[in-house]
Amino acid sequence: MSLLEIKNVSHSFDYPLFKNVDFTLCEEETMSITGVSGSGKSTLMHICSTLLEPNSGHVTIFNKDIYKLPNKKLINIRREEIGIIFQTHYLFRGFSANENIELSTLMTKNEIDDELLDKLKIKKVINQKVGELSGGQQQRVSIARVLAKKPKIIFADEPTGNLDPTTANEVMKILFEYISKIKGALLLVTHDDKLASKCLYKKRLSINGLIG
Ligand SMILES: Nc1ncnc2c1ncn2[C@@H]1O[C@H](COP(=O)(O)OP(=O)(O)OP(=O)(O)O)[C@@H](O)[C@H]1O
Ligand SMILES: [Mg+2]
Numbered sequence: 627m628s629l630l631e632i633k634n635v636s637h638s639f640d641y642p643l644f645k646n647v648d649f650t651l652c653e654e655e656t657m658s659i660t661g662v663s664g665s666g667k668s669t670l671m672h673i674c675s676t677l678l679e680p681n682s683g684h685v686t687i688f689n690k691d692i693y694k695l696p697n698k699k700l701i702n703i704r705r706e707e708i709g710i711i712f713q714t715h716y717l718f719r720g721f722s723a724n725e726n727i728e729l730s731t732l733m734t735k736n737e738i739d740d741e742l743l744d745k746l747k748i749k750k751v752i753n754q755k756v757g758e759l760s761g762g763q764q765q766r767v768s769i770a771r772v773l774a775k776k777p778k779i780i781f782a783d784e785p786t787g788n789l790d791p792t793t794a795n796e797v798m799k800i801l802f803e804y805i806s807k808i809k810g811a812l813l814l815v816t817h818d819d820k821l822a823s824k825c826l827y828k829k830r831l832s833i834n835g836l837i838g
Contacts, residue, residue: 628652628689629779629811632674635683643669644831647683651779651811651827656802658822659815661831667815668713668783670831674813675781676704687779706734709777711785713815715768717756723767724752727774734775745800746770747793761788769797773804780805783815798824 628650635647643666651657659667672678674685679693686692688707692700704710717726724738731738743749746766751759759767765788772780780801786794798821805812816822 629655629687630674630813631684631686633684633686635670635673635680635685637666637669637673637678637680639669647829649827649829651813653809653811654806655827656805656812656814656825657827657829658825659813659829659831660817660819660822662833665831665833667831671781671783671813671815675708675710675779676700677710706775707777708779708781709772709775711769711772711780711782713783713787715765717764717768717771719757720755722753722755723748723759723763723770726756726767727752727771730771730775736774736776738774742770742773742800746797762790762793765789766793766797769801773800776808778808778810780810780812782812784817785814786816786818786821794818794821 630651632647632649636645637643647670649657659670661667669678673680676692684691687703692703727738743752746769748763748766748770751763756764756767765785769785782801785801786797789797801812802824814825822828
């Protein structure tokens with residue numbers, strides 16, 4: 627079954643970023659997007675994940691052409707069915723790590739999974755305020771927040787950018803295992819070619835709009 631389908635997607639800001647991007651992700655499939663800074667990786671990820679309507683083309687999630695849906699339905703998909711790990715993680719700084727994760731489980735009526743916190747090595751800091759955590763700890767809290775709502779598709783923009791290589795590997799292992807366990811799909815933006823090669827499909831954007 628196809629979970630995410632991108633058809634003929636093109637987008638420009640001041641200059642054309644990419645043209646006629648096509649791909650499909652089915653259950654248990656993963657794809658990496660690589661390319662130099664400014665080539666449009668985050669933009670493509672935002673388009674695929676309900677956040678930005680492209681200039682042209684179609685984005686289909688669970689067989690729904692998402693930018694044709696009423697806004698309320700689009701927001702429901704964003705809230706309940708997909709998980710977005712941002713390049714700059716948007717945690718609520720005045721809240722503790724636990725409260726940040728709780729917000730997402732409240733929305734989807736899931737429980738916080740203790741084993742997940744253990745695996746992400748954030749159990750010890752769970753009651754600390756986000757402002758008191760290191761960049762890497764904040765990144766792992768934001769990943770826990772996304773996984774806690776049990777999304778079927780994960781969009782991850784440089785999810786391990788703030789982590790040392792060992793922790794980065796552990797976190798990616800958790801993401802890949804999650805996708806395989808729930809038969810989901812992962813779209814991963816990364817600058818790390820080794821990490822990109824762990825994905826089933828690879829797409830490379832370049833500054834002149836070429837797609838590989
Ligand atoms: N909302 C916006 N309005 C205007 N231009 C934008 C907007 N968002 C992104 N851009 C421009 O589009 C280009 C691609 O940006 P994008 O964030 O997609 O790049 P990226 O490949 O993710 O880069 P990086 O590796 O640095 O994260 C950049 O030139 C950026 O300035
Ligand atoms: Mg980016």
